[in-house]
Amino acid sequence: MAGLMAGFGQYTHAVVRGIPASLAQEALRSSQAEVDLDAARREHDAYAEVLRTRLGLEVVELPADETLPDCVFVEDVAVVCGETALITRPGAESRRRETEAMKEALKDLNLNIVEMTDENATLDGGDVLFTGREFFVGLSKRTNQRGAEILADAFKDYAVSTVPVFEGLHLKSFCSMGGPGLIIIGSSEPAQKALKIMQQMSDHRYDKLTVPDDLAANCVYMNLPNKGHVLVHCTVEEFPESVKVFEKLKDHMLIPVSNLEKVKVDGALTCCSVLINKKANM
């Protein structure tokens, strides 16, 4: 009998969204890099293709919205865990309307929708690290305490601990899950510090996989039937040293996916999809 919290990393569906042309100029970014729109779109198509073909997920692709330059980063607008989907209230005002299309899509997937309506709450999905046993919510420029509280209310089974994010955009800008109980973490000082806080807050023990580059620490982990542990990670071109680290993971199916363009607008691998496990219950 599959109980609670079983099957971390098991997904059946993914929601992605197209890249609007406005991304090149208007998307929020912390650096002043020029984005090659076509390259970004190719990258994103490849990403979606991996999810669809290589990993066999049912991919729901939402159309891009030109008025929402950041809309490709769907992770920030919804947190899905089990049968419940929390529609967030993104920290960046320009992104608030991104939730609308997402909400509809998740409704269609028969998830229980919880909406964050509190005017004082902000939360970006990029700040939410779900380890399979508990949540860590980064308190960042985009996410505040109230947002975290609402998340805790939405997912009552799990402990929700807050972690300050001193540098970087999101909590997941320097970490992600690499397996059940395995945290991939960047080696920068803020990243290590955040990890230590997480350690202290947690009743559980985690293994860590430290990679030289913070950005490379953002990977997509899945546990799929017939494929086992799957890790979608950065390419050798981007972070050669970090890729060497991933290559030591013998049990994982490693899938490098390029993210050269989207990273210019602070997009990481996890940012571009919302993963859902539909058949788990009933």
Add this chain to the structure above:
Amino acid sequence: MTTESGADSEAKQPQEKKETGKGKAKAAAEPTSPKNQQEQLPAAVGHSTPVRKEQQEEDQESHRSSTSRLTKSPLRGVKKVKIMQCKVTLLDGSDFTVSVEKRATGQVFFDKVSDHLNLLEKDYFGITYRDVENQKNWLDPTKELKKQIRTGPWNFAFNVKFYPPDPSQLTEDITRYYLCLQLRDDIVSGRLPCSFATHTLLGSYTVQSELGDYDPEEMGSDYVSELRLAPNQTKELEEKVMELHKTYKGMTPAEAEMHFLENAKKLSMYGVDLHHAKDSESVEIMLGVCASGLLIYRDRLRINRFAWPKILKISYKRNNFYIKIRPGEFEQFESTIGFKLPNHRAAKRLWKVCVEHHTFFRLVSPEAPPKKFLSLGSKFRYSGRTQAQTRRASAQIARPAPFFKRSSSKRYNMSLSLDGAPIMENHETPAKDGSIDGAAKVIAKEDIITTVTTERMAEEEKAEQEDVQKETPEPAPSTPLRHDTKRSPRLYTHDPLRSELSLPSSPISSNKVRRRRRESARKRASSVSPVKSGTGCRRRQARADHKAALLKEQALLLSARRQRLEQGKRHGGTLFSFSLHLPDLSSILDEDGYITFPDLSEMRLLPECAQNFLPIKSPSLIPCFLFIFFFLLSTSFSVPYALTLSFPLALCLCYLEPKAASLTASIAQSYHDHDSSEEEETDSEHTDFAFDGEMTATESEADDDSEMRTQYSFIRRVKGENVFIRHSNLMLEDTEPPPEVVKHQTNVSELKRSFLETTSGGGMLGEWEKRLSSSPLRSPRGDEAPMIEPLEPQDTKDEQPAGDETKEEVGLKGTVSTLGWVSSSQKVSADQEEKAPVATETETAPAKQMSPDGAEVAAKDMPVVHTETKTITYEAAEVDTNGDTDPGVLLSAQTITSETTSTTTTTHITKTVKGGISETRIEKRIVITGDTDIDHDEALAQAIKEAKEQHPDMSVTKVVVHKETEITPEEGED
């Protein structure tokens, strides 16, 4: 379909309620039990729940009825043993009435209830009662019932006290069944929050275990509605439950319960006992005590967590609760974090729960209660079996799995059957149960004292194994602790030596009086037999001494405090406190050894106008009054004269007290409330000297004042309102207290007190300390190492001290007899004529020791004194320790200093791992400063003796006597 489930499903409505064979109180139980159940629930969630009148009234009634029954009891009429009827609400919501003697201990009562429940693995359970504030308290098994239930009816509830982190490790299904019942109650009441999906899942297992397989014909379509499965039970939930239930065909009740528990245990609030509190900034938070440690919540968010290994000490004082934290990743020093609880009782309750949880889950065997004779403060310790012990014991349960009926508990419409069928049909004979359990218990009780404990991580078995592997095999639990088995704690209460007073000693005032007193105390302590006759005389003498000293000290303290206040208001410390033991008043010591005085304001004897007069409301009034009264008597005043004088004096003192209290409070919040508190501070500057002490003695744990000074470093909310431990400057000052700060640790043995309250038990110390040595050594890993690394739990990692610290202390170790060390006491008074460091002892013992944990970590570079010195070293034959070329791997090093005016005791504890053997070395340095009239030989003998007493399992390997005579009276730089 099993017989059990079949029987259950057939039982249905008419049989839903199983009552005890005795059928007592059945009529009463019928309407009240479900109601009771509901009423308890919200209150149990937190502490701020107001008293519920309904419940109280109801309770009163039942109380009356039970007392009337009592008078009829013909059995013990001759002996006049009062028999009380105790009503216990069991986990299934039914009531069970037990007759126990009024003087019976909680254990007797608890055993009766457990027997009734046919429960062998009972250590996870406990009995609760409601206090006057309707708060849930755990009945202390070691104390008499009547001492715990002072007011109100004798109504109790049987509950799970320690939620096993892994219920599958319980031996018996019946135990798991009761755990399930508790959890269902936790869920329905909202104490254990779950998502909808979890409610559904857990509910479906409940249905399966209670009703058995789904049977469409018999059950119909709304059979789930009569069960309470969630706080807000919706039709949707019930439908989902039914959907799941249909899929469980063939699952036995025991299996269903196992599934239930396997899921429930993963819930984040499983087994978390929540207490309302406020942090230093008066932000409402919740403190959650659980198997792994202390969790701090703000709203639903976990904002901090302190695993047990991270906590060095827990204490409370008045309504403050403190934890002292091992220095960690982000702090360089130990820090103490204070929380405000709604009241003193709540603080004490939280403290007790922490002590119990720590002992149960972290220790292999409980520590013995403190046998300190010098201290006040709580003697409370967890005395039951620990989880490790109970697991061992239950592994030996040999009875066939008892058959038990799963009563249909959480029903909306409770309909009771009157057939009086007993809950246990297959009841084993009590005698047999008793013998199994009883035997085990005796052993366990002995164990408490004689077993030393291998370190055990309750949290994860894997970790345990790791630890065991990495640790050297610690000697089997055979080494006797130094607790004397022959003495029961109760004996100590009447032990005349307990009447010794621990006093603050002032550095300036008449040294001689105090020295004499100390010496006499030491002589007494050093005599072989601790029990002496001629109590009264000595006691009176001691008290007179005490009072004389006190008066003198008051003046000094006044100035000391004033100076301190002037020094800086940023200090959040309690400025001074002392503890005092009043032997004659043992009758008013409450169950934990506190002095409790009736609160006049509560008694409402006084006219209203008088009640508004602050001093009269003060809980300190009576103690003050008594104190002054006896003091006057002892100074040869006549009784009436003393009486007339002491009342106004006491009032005076109490008038000043609230100001003192508010001063402390305002300092505690000093970051914010400067404006408001300023006035009071100036007001009370010169007033509150005596009160801290008095209040310490009456209302709170008698903490060492050295600890008091460390107590206000606070959680700070930094960025995004996350909470961090911020370490105040105080810690630094701790190592170097201003000379006028008075301390009252009079000898080595006093040191021990500073741990975990006024501890001296040592068992706890040992355990706590041992963790230092038991943390698995991890080789340093480079971050570039591309391997998966186990995330070292903060707990273990933190136990390794920072590099510099280590070095420093190793260095010190090498320089046993340098002058620089000797003169490192700042508190040496200026008029000293001679410095005479008397004894330095190095003790070694493999892996195991009792070590006092001190209030201070100190090792300071100090000016060196010009002196003539004489050093004599005695070394034991096997001095493998000092000359060892292999220094081993240092696990931890710790330095503890305690001082009195003329004695400075410094304890170094170093733990190393050498060739697979972990070794603990304790070095004690006792520096006696003072006039030539000290008998050094005697002092040395005394010091050695004390050390041996404290560490019976360690051997003294080296004694260095180092005598210095100062050339110049002034300290100078070398």
